[in-house]
Amino acid sequence: MSDHHRGLRPESRIVHPPIEEVTGSRPLGVPLHQGHVFAFPDSDALAEAFGGPDGAFHYSRFGNPTVRSLERAVADLEGGSGALAASSGMGAITTVLHALLRSGDHVIAQQSLYGGTFATLADLAARWGVEVTQVRGDDPGEVRAALRPTTRLLYLETVSNPVARVTDLPALIGAARAAGVLSVVDNTFATPLLCRPIEHGADLVIHSATKYLGGHSDVLAGLAVFADERLHHRVWEHAVEHGAALDPFAAWLTLRGMQTLGLRMRRHCEAALDLAGRLAAHPAVAAVHHPGLPGHPDHERALRLLPDGQGGTFAFDLAGGREAARAFVGAVRLASLAPSLGGVHTLVLHPASTTHRQLSDAELTAAGIGPATVRIAVGIEHPEDLWADLEQALTGF
Secondary structure, three states: OOHHHOOOOHHHHOOOOOOOOOOOOOOOOOOOOOOOEOOOOOHHHHHHHOOOOOOOOOEOOOOOHHHHHHHHHHHHHHOOOEEEEEOOHHHHHHHHHHHHOOOOOEEEEEOOOOHHHHHHHHHHHHHHOOEEEEEOOOOHHHHHHHOOOOEEEEEEEOEOOOOOOEOOHHHHHHHHHHOOOEEEEEOOOOHHHHOOHHHHOOOEEEEEOOOOOOOOOOOOOEEEEEOOHHHHHHHHHHHHHHOOEOOHHHHHHHHHHHOOHHHHHHHHHHHHHHHHHHHHOOOOEEEEEOOOOOOOOOHHHHHHHOOOOOOOEEEEEEOOHHHHHHHHHHHOOOOEEOOOOOOOOOEEEOHHHOOOOOOOHHHHHHOOOOOOEEEEEOOOOOHHHHHHHHHHHHOOO
16 A cells, blocks of 8 residues: 555545556556466576465466455455455355364354355364354353364354344454464455454454455455464465465456445445334334344444444344245345345345255254345345335235
């Protein structure tokens, strides 16, 4: 980052990402370096380029100018020492878990997590013997009680998927840090504009950049941001062999989308809170899981950790049960029945049969997901048009 950009607010820095290439003039946009092979003047220079994540560019699985601009931009927003881009959010998650865990290790994981993360931890348990203990996410004493000599990792989400539980990051991370355990926080739902987990002690932050960072449902990307340079280097060494490198064009699209993140997140947050309040008053809705509502169990914590907004994705339960939920997601017209979230379009889905289908009934209940739960990712359409659509889809339930 140039000196005159230091001290700017995140919404301003995100419009001026770092640009790797130095030329006689300064491009306003990050150049797209689609080529993936770079030549060197001598063998020593090429050998040195293999030494780490900040080395000279030689082969794009190890690093690329456009991809590195994205990594540096997100690391800056999160307050990290560096970042690693992957070909998807799951690419980032699996790369981190595979790099940091081995057979016999123990993981403490939040009960309410993305289904893909649950599936990956279950796979590591079945094939590698990695043991997993689940905690609620609001009690540091529960984390301390779960600690073992083999505990290597605490895995959390800032705002959980899909029921928007807000984790007590400072307390839980503090309990892990006191025991020498690394903390990994998936910050996809919050983005670094609403919360920066490294400021609360996290060692590593995960993003599915497919979601809010990219923002337009046209890119697949993931990022891991590191508080410590040594941890960055350790995971990078595994990542280059794992092969989940991000394509330069996907990095370029993500950088382009991120420039409007400040504007989009404001609209996402405001519209989601407005719709959550209206849904809570509708007779067809049994419960609304939005931390910005006073009745939410994490409301006070949400206001403390997420004072600038509680995100644009939340869940609600329909009074008519599973069939009502499945009928509702098929009845929306302006909103779309689709996976993912964080784009400009409003999306709905039924988590129990889609994103969290891997979970047993008991695991769904522990995660707060019921058969009548619907997840809504609020886009940037006009809130009145969105409410009219949701209201007509609720008719008859």
